[in-house]
Amino acid sequence: MKIKKGDIVLIVRGKDRGKSGKVIKALPKENKIVVEGLNLVKKHVKPKRQGEKGKIIELERPIYISNVKLICPNCSKPTKVGYRIEGEEKFRFCKKCQSKI
Numbered sequence: 116m117k118i119k120k121g122d123i124v125l126i127v128r129g130k131d132r133g134k135s136g137k138v139i140k141a142l143p144k145e146n147k148i149v150v151e152g153l154n155l156v157k158k159h160v161k162p163k164r165q166g167e168k169g170k171i172i173e174l175e176r177p178i179y180i181s182n183v184k185l186i187c188p189n190c191s192k193p194t195k196v197g198y199r200i201e202g203e204e205k206f207r208f209c210k211k212c213q214s215k216i
């Protein structure tokens with residue numbers, strides 16, 4: 116997957132379009148990521164004990180990586196990620212400024 120945990124991404128589709136945040140979880144099998152504080156859904160939590168009130172919490176819902184763009188840590192622009200192989204090493208690079216990510 117081209118996006119990893121710790122990356123900063125920009126959301127390009129959906130209700131949070133234009134917002135950016137840090138990837139806190141990568142789900143390669145589903146091609147999704149979880150971005151801190153974004154794509155929130157409200158969830159009702161039932162009281163666990165009698166007398167306790169239920170509450171509403173907000174949870175980050177995973178986003179398809181096709182709906183985000185990586186923000187290059189080098190040029191700070193939303194970019195496409197490329198791959199390059201040098202010797203035995205495979206690494207990602209920014210297609211805008213060509214630097215390693």
Ligand SMILES: [Zn+2]
Binds near residue numbers: 189191212
């Ligand atoms: Zn760049």
